[in-house]
Amino acid sequence: MAVVARTESPGLSRFVLPIAGxxxxxxxxxxxxxxxxxxxxxxxxASIYDALGNTAGATDxxxxxxxxxxxxxxxxxxxxxVGVGGxxxxxxxVGSLVSLLQAKWRDRILPWVxxxxxxxxLAVFLVYPAAGTVLRSFQNDLGQFTLANFAVMIEPEFTQIxxxxxxxxxxxxxxxxxxxxxxxxxxDRIRRESxxxxxxxxxLAISLVGASVIWGxxxxxxxxxxxxxxxxNAIVVAFGGEPIPWLQTSPINIICEIVILVWLQTGFAxxxxxxxxxxxxxxxxxxxxLDGASERQLFVRVIVPMIRGSIVTVATxxxxxxxxxxxxxxxxTGGRFNDDVVANRMFQEIFQFFEEGRASALxxxxxxxxxxxxxxxxxNFRRQQAQG
Amino acid sequence: MAKRLWTTSVLAVVxxxxxxxxxxxxxxxSPAASAAASVPAASAAASVPAASAAASAAASAxxxxxxxxxxxxxxxxxxxLGADKPFNGKTVSIQTQWIGxxxxxxxxxVADFATxxxxxxxxxxxxxxxxxxxxxxxxxxxxxxxxxxxxxxxxLAYAAAGKVQDVAKLMDPKKxxxxxxxxxxxxxxxAQIWGVPYKADVKSTIWYPIKAFEAKGYKVPATWDELIALxxxxxxxxxNPWCVSAGGxxxxxxxxxxxxxxxxxxxxxxxxxYNDWISHKVTxxxxxxxxxxxxxxxxxxxxxxxxxxxxAIVATDQKTPMDPMFTDDLANPKCWMQKIPTWYGPDFFxxxxxxxxxxxxxxGTDVGMFPFPTIDPAQNNAEGSADTLMVLVDRPExxxxxxxxxxxxxxxxxxxxxxxxxxxxxxxADWYAGAYKLKxxxxxxxxxxxxxxxxxDLMPGKVGAGTFWxxxxxxVNSGGTNTDAVLxxxxxxxxPTQ
Numbered sequence: 001m002a003v004v005a006r007t008e009s010p011g012l013s014r015f016v017l018p019i020a021g022x023x024x025x026x027x028x029x030x031x032x033x034x035x036x037x038x039x040x041x042x043x044x045x046a047s048i049y050d051a052l053g054n055t056a057g058a059t060d061x062x063x064x065x066x067x068x069x070x071x072x073x074x075x076x077x078x079x080x081x082v083g084v085g086g087x088x089x090x091x092x093x094v095g096s097l098v099s100l101l102q103a104k105w106r107d108r109i110l111p112w113v114x115x116x117x118x119x120x121x122l123a124v125f126l127v128y129p130a131a132g133t134v135l136r137s138f139q140n141d142l143g144q145f146t147l148a149n150f151a152v153m154i155e156p157e158f159t160q161i162x163x164x165x166x167x168x169x170x171x172x173x174x175x176x177x178x179x180x181x182x183x184x185x186x187x188d189r190i191r192r193e194s195x196x197x198x199x200x201x202x203x204l205a206i207s208l209v210g211a212s213v214i215w216g217x218x219x220x221x222x223x224x225x226x227x228x229x230x231x232x233n234a235i236v237v238a239f240g241g242e243p244i245p246w247l248q249t250s251p252i253n254i255i256c257e258i259v260i261l262v263w264l265q266t267g268f269a270x271x272x273x274x275x276x277x278x279x280x281x282x283x284x285x286x287x288x289x290l291d292g293a294s295e296r297q298l299f300v301r302v303i304v305p306m307i308r309g310s311i312v313t314v315a316t317x318x319x320x321x322x323x324x325x326x327x328x329x330x331x332x333t334g335g336r337f338n339d340d341v342v343a344n345r346m347f348q349e350i351f352q353f354f355e356e357g358r359a360s361a362l363x364x365x366x367x368x369x370x371x372x373x374x375x376x377x378x379x380n381f382r383r384q385q386a387q388g
Numbered sequence: 389m390a391k392r393l394w395t396t397s398v399l400a401v402v403x404x405x406x407x408x409x410x411x412x413x414x415x416x417x418s419p420a421a422s423a424a425a426s427v428p429a430a431s432a433a434a435s436v437p438a439a440s441a442a443a444s445a446a447a448s449a450x451x452x453x454x455x456x457x458x459x460x461x462x463x464x465x466x467x468x469l470g471a472d473k474p475f476n477g478k479t480v481s482i483q484t485q486w487i488g489x490x491x492x493x494x495x496x497x498v499a500d501f502a503t504x505x506x507x508x509x510x511x512x513x514x515x516x517x518x519x520x521x522x523x524x525x526x527x528x529x530x531x532x533x534x535x536x537x538x539x540x541x542x543x544l545a546y547a548a549a550g551k552v553q554d555v556a557k558l559m560d561p562k563k564x565x566x567x568x569x570x571x572x573x574x575x576x577x578x579a580q581i582w583g584v585p586y587k588a589d590v591k592s593t594i595w596y597p598i599k600a601f602e603a604k605g606y607k608v609p610a611t612w613d614e615l616i617a618l619x620x621x622x623x624x625x626x627x628n629p630w631c632v633s634a635g636g637x638x639x640x641x642x643x644x645x646x647x648x649x650x651x652x653x654x655x656x657x658x659x660x661x662y663n664d665w666i667s668h669k670v671t672x673x674x675x676x677x678x679x680x681x682x683x684x685x686x687x688x689x690x691x692x693x694x695x696x697x698x699x700a701i702v703a704t705d706q707k708t709p710m711d712p713m714f715t716d717d718l719a720n721p722k723c724w725m726q727k728i729p730t731w732y733g734p735d736f737f738x739x740x741x742x743x744x745x746x747x748x749x750x751x752g753t754d755v756g757m758f759p760f761p762t763i764d765p766a767q768n769n770a771e772g773s774a775d776t777l778m779v780l781v782d783r784p785e786x787x788x789x790x791x792x793x794x795x796x797x798x799x800x801x802x803x804x805x806x807x808x809x810x811x812x813x814x815x816x817a818d819w820y821a822g823a824y825k826l827k828x829x830x831x832x833x834x835x836x837x838x839x840x841x842x843x844x845d846l847m848p849g850k851v852g853a854g855t856f857w858x859x860x861x862x863x864v865n866s867g868g869t870n871t872d873a874v875l876x877x878x879x880x881x882x883x884p885t886q
Contacts, residue, residue, distance in 0.1 A: 063477060157881075221703045222696075223695060223700050226696075226712075245699045245702075247703070248702050248703045248865070330638065330639070332637075333637075333638060333641075334637070334638035334639030334641060335639070336638070336639065336641045336702075336858060336861050337702070337861070337865070348639065348854070351520045352639070352849055352854065353848075353849040353850045353853065353854055354542070354849050355849075355850065
């Protein structure tokens with residue numbers, strides 16, 4: 001609204017703004033042209049070098065050598081300027097155009113002007129490919145309608161995959177939430193709270209792939225009698241046991257992989273819960289204590305119900321992660337040991353088996369499975385907003 | 389408050405560094421190594437004129453530039469090598485899976501040509517995710533100009549989707565076919581040729597520690613019975629005869645098991661049967677295939693045959709199965725034999741893996757190869773594989789590079805490094821002289837009645853990169869007790885012919 005107000009003010013800005021806008025538009029178009037040309041960055045920098053009299057540098061650049069790094073940096077700056085400045089110009093430009101309309105129309109159109117680009121991007125990059133994927137899942141390789149891609153899902157090969165995803169969903173989400181809750185509740189009462197929380201929270205900074213590689217070393221197996229380089233088997237052997245191939249033995253391997261996710265996500269759950277617990281009013285807690293509640297009763301019967309909203313949010317977030325889980329399985333075993341999951345199979349179907357239809361069917365299945373979780377999350381969000 | 393925050397951050401950093409340090413000190417490399425190398429036109433070592441290339445190979449200390457003599461028989465290649473260098477400064481991109489030593493060797497193979505023509509050859513060495521990256525680039529409409537693939541199945545799939553150039557239109561198809569008689573058929577459909585065969589590997593090799601074999605009085609086995617007798621003798625002497633990895637980690641687990649089965653099928657049933665098996669005229673449940681599984685199972689599942697047993701087969705990284713062989717500098721091997729193709733080498737030896745420096749173990753002196761023993765003397769076939777070049781974009785300079793890679797000179801510098809075999813039959817035999825690896829490979833190829841191409845690479849992807857791998861892994865996990873179920877599962881997964 002501030003923008004609209006400024007364009008309506010009389011005087012110099014009435015001329016300055018349109019002119020500046022036109023110049024900006026010209027720069028944007030020029031920037032786009034440079035970005036679209038594969039050699040754009042190098043050529044532009046070469047022209048600048050020519051203008052500055054550095055002919056040798058310019059020739060090097062045009063031949064693909066010389067200061068290519070600077071050319072790339074230049075491209076990055078242009079991309080940033082066009083991206084941010086272009087959107088800014090678009091909003092201001094269209095905003096000032098709309099402001100010329102009557103007040104009645106202006107108020108109706110203006111929200112769409114600002115929401116429009118985001119909606120358009122959403123349509124192009126999310127809705128269109130999603131619809132395409134669903135469509136493809138009902139087609140065979142010749143483009144004819146078929147249900148065969150979904151029919152195979154009842155074969156044992158695929159039911160096992162679906163079963164594994166359910167295990168991930170229940171165990172992964174459950175363990176992360178319960179552990180997060182326990183840590184949040186306990187750390188609330190110790191002196192070095194931030195230190196303890198930092199330690200639990202740290203793994204979240206590690207990528208799923210990185211975590212899988214790290215845990216791959218924990219689970220590593222060597223034949224009995226060889227030095228065990230894996231932590232877990234080193235412990236097992238130290239206590240006189242036989243080394244266990246953790247990642248190759250079904251169904252332990254699924255649990256071992258879930259542990260990696262729990263290690264990462266517990267910190268996230270704990271931080272959210274911890275903040276919510278701090279938000280529970282001291283009066284309520286004091287009242288419960290006065291009524292004779294034990295500490296455990298206080299936590300389970302008073303605090304947990306009061307932070308129910310956070311628990312639902314965290315649980316649904318982690319549930320979506322477990323449904324879509326890919327990285328951990330791909331890195332540790334590739335799903336070769338009865339531990340395959342939907343997302344990994346989807347990747348294999350498309351990149352190794354060239355089965356686009358079946359991969360699309362798996363993607364559709366995953367999409368449908370995530371929808372109810374999203375719905376719970378949104379409903380919870382709305383309820384919290386209504387309360388707030 | 390501020391102080392507390394600061395202390396916490398310092399602690400966080402320290403913990404972080406510890407985690408990173410633990411990760412870095414581990415011996416196994418990260419799963420998806422990738423690197424990009426490019427060969428600048430000015431960096432090649434030799435600048436001997438192309439005309440003297442043939443004559444001076446042996447005489448001069450510096451080898452002659454690996455560039456074919458004009459006229460080469462290919463139009464664009466002749467042009468590129470012309471005195472006026474018409475393609476000077478043009479860039480041609482090529483994506484390969486070769487990293488490490490193989491990456492260096494391929495870069496060397498094209499370096500002289502880049503110098504002679506001024507064409508800049510940009511090599512994208514992707515490593516283990518090569519196929520995925522390539523598919524993304526091709527489907528995304530911005531493919532590399534050229535790409536190397538080890539499997540004909542995806543090449544034909546890309547061809548069917550109209551993504552690959554028909555090389556019969558880009559170069560003399562007769563010359564190309566005549567010079568690559570053994571491999572061109574894999575990518576030929578009627579008059580159309582979907583790739584240029586480049587490099588071949590022999591898969592029928594078993595690696596072993598030469599000196600330790602001699603010290604113990606073990607003899608290289610020539611027949612299956614001798615192989616079993618030797619294995620039993622090694623077990624009796626107190627160690628395990630076999631080092632086996634299924635080819636893992638991750639999704640690659642299984643390919644070496646398919647190699648084992650293929651080898652035995654070729655050596656028991658012959659080429660015609662083998663090819664019928666690839667096209668599923670012979671099913672996996674056929675007695676001949678079942679018999680092959682039984683023979684492979686004899687090696688894999690006999691008690692004490694494999695170092696670490698069944699679990700080691702599926703849990704061992706394909707880079708490390710021979711590590712126990714190197715115990716006490718190869719003096720006291722804990723396992724003695726690994727079936728692995730000729731492309732295997734020092735990249736996988738424990739000392740080079742640990743240090744990154746060239747291995748101190750010499751192939752041919754310390755570690756050697758012997759041909760996979762004969763099973764049925766009437767079916768003396770060997771198994772091979774080939775890397776094939778796909779042309780994805782048609783430009784004159786791309787044609788020139790593709791034509792160059794079709795000539796023996798296209799792989800000459802890799803041959804000089806002692807670890808490549810050209811698919812081109814006009815390659816002079818003396819190029820291979822002195823290289824142990826190539827000598828063994830040539831011996832196998834020459835003695836074999838026929839060469840079968842890797843069957844799993846020719847079966848539909850669903851089977852050849854899918855169930856054939858996953859089911860044999862299941863088979864190993866169960867110690868070979870579920871052979872019938874495994875064979876049925878593979879047959880059931882065969883896609884219906886459309």
